[in-house]
Amino acid sequence: MLIKIRDLKKEFNSGDVVTRVLHGVSFDIDKGEFVSIMGPSGSGKSTLMHILGLLDRLSDGSYEFDGQNVNELDDDQLAGFRNKKIGFVFQSFNLLPKTSVLDNVILPLTYSDNRKNMGDRAKKVLDSVGLGHRLNYYTNQISGGEKQRVAIARALVNNPSVIFADEPTGNLDSKSGTQIMNILQKLNEEGNTIILVTHETFTAEHAKRIIRVKDGLILSDEVVKNRRFAKEAELLK
Numbered sequence: 001m002l003i004k005i006r007d008l009k010k011e012f013n014s015g016d017v018v019t020r021v022l023h024g025v026s027f028d029i030d031k032g033e034f035v036s037i038m039g040p041s042g043s044g045k046s047t048l049m050h051i052l053g054l055l056d057r058l059s060d061g062s063y064e065f066d067g068q069n070v071n072e073l074d075d076d077q078l079a080g081f082r083n084k085k086i087g088f089v090f091q092s093f094n095l096l097p098k099t100s101v102l103d104n105v106i107l108p109l110t111y112s113d114n115r116k117n118m119g120d121r122a123k124k125v126l127d128s129v130g131l132g133h134r135l136n137y138y139t140n141q142i143s144g145g146e147k148q149r150v151a152i153a154r155a156l157v158n159n160p161s162v163i164f165a166d167e168p169t170g171n172l173d174s175k176s177g178t179q180i181m182n183i184l185q186k187l188n189e190e191g192n193t194i195i196l197v198t199h200e201t202f203t204a205e206h207a208k209r210i211i212r213v214k215d216g217l218i219l220s221d222e223v224v225k226n227r228r229f230a231k232e233a234e235l236l237k
Helices: 045-052 075-085 101-111 117-126 144-156 174-189
Strands: 003-014 017-029 035-036 060-065 086-090 162-166 194-197 210-212 217-223
Touching: 003 045, 017 045, 017 060, 035 045, 035 174, 045 060, 045 101, 045 162, 045 194, 075 086, 086 144, 101 117, 101 144, 117 144, 144 162, 144 174, 162 174, 174 194
Parallel strands: 035 194, 035 210, 086 162, 162 194
Antiparallel strands: 003 017, 003 060, 210 217
16 A cells, blocks of 8 residues: 555644644555546645645644655655655646756756666656657747656656646646646556546546545545546657
8 A cells, every 4th residue: 555544634724713624534545546636626635635745744634655654754854755755747847947858857866865877867757758859958948748748757757656746737738638648547557656636527537546525525436437548649749
């Protein structure tokens, strides 16, 4: 088992005002799964992803990641754990501007324990997402779909235990979005664990399992019966 959370709660305090966002969430995610966490704006899904991705701390409950109780880790340990174990793909790409595609992908390796052959490792993952021909382009010279593929390559370069994709198709046209879902499905077929956060049913149904969240609670947790596949995507265009 990769992720185990029990009765997870999260609240935010602003002066005397307490805002409760997650009200006791429990589920497991095994290695190699492709899970969508789906819900409308304000449902708590993004807060849940930030906690699962070790970007924020829970207020109450328990969270084990790959056998480690993350509540016991201090901030530096969390940062190291996150760098080694987790890759992120965000809706807004979060790439460095005026920096080459290759250097954007190399960046996480500069914070890792293993800095050998960084350029070769970055080139390999860029090839895997069909961007071997864009290595020396600046990120402001490529399309939105290509930017998201760079973000996926950056997420992969440290060989993480899980990839979190937060609304990865939200800023893309339908063709580029299909290409991104094709890549995520292919990565899952190769054994990578994918956790996708989205408010769109169409996107969520590319996963194998959907956890639906509303008002800080889990409404349902089901296997996708009519799963969508993006095999028609032309990755290299």
